[in-house]
Amino acid sequence: MKTAQNVAGFLGVVLGVIPLLQYLVTGRIGLWSFVVGDSPALPWAYPAVLLVVTAVVVVVVDRREKAG
Numbered sequence: 390m391k392t393a394q395n396v397a398g399f400l401g402v403v404l405g406v407i408p409l410l411q412y413l414v415t416g417r418i419g420l421w422s423f424v425v426g427d428s429p430a431l432p433w434a435y436p437a438v439l440l441v442v443t444a445v446v447v448v449v450v451d452r453r454e455k456a457g
Contacts, residue, residue, distance in 0.1 A: 390454045394447050401443030408436040 408419040418425075418432045425435055 390450050394450050397443050397446040397450070401440055401447075405436045405440030405443055409433060409440070412436070 404420060408421050411417055411419045412433050418429075418436060421432070421435050425432075429435070
């Protein structure tokens with residue numbers, strides 16, 4: 390289960406935090422450009438949603454670990 394947390398955390402940083410910071414500084418969303426194109430309607434939404442999903446996964450895995 391710790392591996393799942395590590396993978397989720399890594400993806401959250403690489404595909405969530407870094408693109409959001411890059412968007413704030415440069416207006417681009419990094420690796421997301423390959424998936425959604427160069428100018429999507431809400432470019433910050435994709436990394437933000439992924440970051441929220443990552444946080445939920447980490448919390449759920451942690452609670453399962455503690456419960457069982």
